[in-house]
Structures are given as structure tokens and as C-alpha cells.
Amino acid sequence: MARSLRHFRLALQHKKRNYSGGFVKTRKHLIETNTGSVGKLTNNAGFDRFRYLTFMISRAMSADAAKVANGDVNGAGPLVEYERRIAAGELVDGDSCQLVTLRELQRLYDELVASADACRLDRYSASEKTGRSRWLWSRFIPQSSYSPVKGLYLYGGVGTGKTMLMDLFFDQLPSSWRKRRIHFHDFMLNVHSRLQKHRGVADPLEVVAGEISDEAILLCLDEFMVTDVADALILNRLFGHLFSDGVILVSTSNRAPDNLYEGGLQRDLFLPFIASLKERCRVHEIGSSIDYRKMTSAEQGFYFIGKDISGFLKQKFQQLIGEHTASPQEVEVVMGRTLQVPLGANGCAYFPFEELCDRPLGAADYFGLFKKFHTLALEGVPILGLHNRTAAYRFVTLVDVMYENKARLLCTAEGSPLELLERIVTISDAKHMAPRTSSRSRKVDDFDLCVDNELGFAKDRTISRLTEMNSKEYLEQHAALFLAEKQLS
Secondary structure (H helix, E strand, O other), X not given: OHHHHXXXXXXXXXXXXXXXXXXXXXXXXXXXXXXXXXXXXXXOOOHHHHHHHHHHHHHHHHHHHHHHHHOOOOXXXXXXXXXXXXXXXXXXXXXXXXXHHHHHHHHHHHHHHHOOOOOOOEHHHOOOOOXXXXXXXXXHOOOOOOOOOOEEEEEEOOOOOHHHHHHHHHHOOOOXXXXXXXXXXXXXXXXXXXXXXXXXXXXXXXXXXXXXXXXXXXXXXXXXXXXXXXXXXXXXXXXXXXHHOOOEEEEEEOOOHHHOOOOOOOHHHXXXXXXXXXXXXXXXXXXXXXXXXXXXXXXXXXXXXOOOOHHHHHHHHHHHHXXXXXXXXXXXXXXXXXXXXXXXXXXXXXXXXXXHHOOOOOHHHHHHHHHHOOEEEEEEEOOOOHHHHHHHHHHHHHHHHHHHOOOEEEEEEOOOHHHHHOOEEOHHHHHHOOOOOOOOXXXXXXXXXXXXXXXXXXHHHHHHHHHHHOOHHHHHHHHHHHHHHHHHO
């Protein structure tokens, strides 16, 4: 049954790529209204131009597609699979920026296949030494084994298909390889949990790196984003050990390597990691300016705008749980910690915003929550700014974790996703804002302006994801996925 569920997930991922990877046929996106109960649909102003460009790209790719159909191209890899879908009519439109990125991923795929033995990718021929025993052995015989193949660091704007492209690459890799695909938040939580387990060892980071490399030589990290000083201070030594153990990194991010952890505490200690990352990975920018997540319909969304409408949200929550009775519940998080859920039933959890984002919670708590619940009803999301900057950080993390887990969101908010985050800007944005003069009255909103580079860069991603999570396509995938899990459980 587990294998069947895995195949179903892969099928849904394949379907999702047709929506969010730049190959959707819809030309409408969400515009939130003041009433909040229904999303209006409007034509995307630049879409006709995009359709013409993608039509020309599709024509230019027809020769390559024909080669695939005739068997003139190598038989495996992300680009080959992409072109197979084009030739079969499963995908209609193409994006030149994504195509260039796919060629980079195909190049990496071909190098890995050619060097699979040298990279020790096959799990059945890999060393059986555990992380801790390897650490003990290395005390006597120091050794390093850098991979002959460099990894790949993909970065670009929100909604450009980075995750879809990496998943397409990962899904084509042989099942016998030591590989792992994981969200960066989840990866770092796993690292900290392992460090706790190995307290007392002279160099627990080396032991943890040994364990990780035993499990996966090819490590695919989605949404590489460093905001926590504790993470920043260990990444250089952790990846120093991982790269020395032969690990190959494939990662996606919204930020170029040189901009990671920009303005963070003790960043000088983080800079050697950036140098190491650029040495062990090819860096590739996805230059597309199109946010494909916003090119989805939103006829059946659950994002409600307005104040004093908590009763309406509770009514919707009750409809979702049906005949079940909601009651306080407890969720196990990590290292013995638990999270209290105010109301939960039938896979649905209900939280006031303050309970989930104004308390000292983090990614670990949110991952724990969505291991038990597939739907979150979130009451009263406020306009975010300087006065609730910490809550804004947690809200961004919450949306990231929900998106990674394909969870469903019902919420009431004081504004649209764009309005919620419009007071958060980067330092560069703030410098370009028009200065106030004595003859111009200063708006009250300006006093709540939050100038924060990390939040500013995360803002567009959060707006984009909230928009997609409210779309008909996303909600259909969510419903199909959790119906299948319910049937198999």
C-alpha cells in the first residue's frame, strides 16, 4: 500500500507540474475583494504577450521533441522526460528560462550516471560503516573523498518553477541511488535533532554529517534560506564534512549565494560557507519574470477578507469536520516537545493567529502540526509590519511548511496577501521610497514600515504561495491526495 501511495503522490506531482511549472492553459488569477468571501477573476494584462512567446518557444522545441519520438536522444533524464511530455501533448507551452535550467539539470544527470560508481551513489555497493563508527575510524586514518561531480545551486524569483524543476530531476534518478529530497527547514531540524542525540562526542557535526552521507550522497534541498543564527554558525562546518564525505548538493533558493544570510548576526563566520558552496556547486539563475502560481483560478478558495468574521470561519470549519466533534488536542513535535491544538477533528485544526504566530514556535512545531492535520483554519491574520515583525517571520515559515506539506488553508485576514505584507520592504526598496518633506503629511502606515532584508525577500514568495494555495487546482490536488491516504490507511 505504501508503494501505491507513493505512485499516487508522483502522479499528483506530475499533474501539479502542468499547473504551476509554466505549462498552464488558464489565463486568470486571483484578485481578492473587500468582501473576502468570493475571489474575482480577471485577465492577466501581460498574458497575451506571454502566450505568443511561449508559442514561439514551443515551435522552436518541436525539432527536439521529434528527436525524442524517433529515439535519437538518450533515454532518461529530466530534459528527456520534459521533451517526451511535449511530444506526447501532455505539455503545451514552454518557458525558455526553464528550458535552459532543464539543460543544466540534464547535464548534471548525465554526469552522475557516468560517474555513479566513483560517486558511490548505489546504496547496495556503499560502505556499511555508520556515521559514528566512521568518525571513530577517521581519528586514526584522516581521509576525505570529494565527489568528482559538482552539484547545482538554482536561484531565481518566486513562482518560476524551481521546485518543479528540481522534482522533475529527482524523480528521474534511479531508485537504487542514495538520494534524498527535503525542504531546507526540515533538513536543519533533522540536523539539530541528530546533534542532540550525539551530545558528548568530540565533534558531533562530523558524526551527523557521516550519518547523512551514509543515507544520501545526493542531497536535494528545496528553498535554501538562512535566517537563524544557530543554523548560520554550523553550516560551514557541517557542509565541510558533507562535501568531504562526497555529498553532492542540488538546491533551490530565492537568493544568490552571495546574498544568503545578508545582514545576519556574525555573518563573517558564515562567509566561508558561501565560498565552499560556490566551489562545490555550479550556480545557475532562473531568469524568468513570470510567476506561474498566480496563473491559476481561484473559484473555490477559502481566503476570507474582513474583520469580525470569526463566526463565518467557524461555520466553514464545522462544515469540513462534518459529524465529528472538535476538541483540544496535543501534537508531538520533536525531542519530547508537544504543541497544544485549541480545536481539532477529522484532520482539521483551528487556531487563532496569536496562538500559532505570536508564541515562541518555529518550523519544528509547524511540521509536527501537519504530520497530524491536513487542514488549518487560521483566524484573524493581521496586517504585518514593524509592530509584529516576529509574528511575520513565523507566518512566513508557517506558509512555507504548509505549502511543502500540501496542506489546505482556511483563514480570515485583514487584507489580501499583498496587503498583509506591503509594509515589509528590503533595504534596497526603502532607499528607493520617496522621502517625506515638511509639506507632506506622514501616513500612519509609514511608522509601521518594517525594513528587513530576509522578510522582504520572503514576501513575494509568501504572497505567491498564498495565492496558489487558494486556487482551484491546488485544492483539487489536496483533496485527491488526502482522499487516497484515507482510503489506504
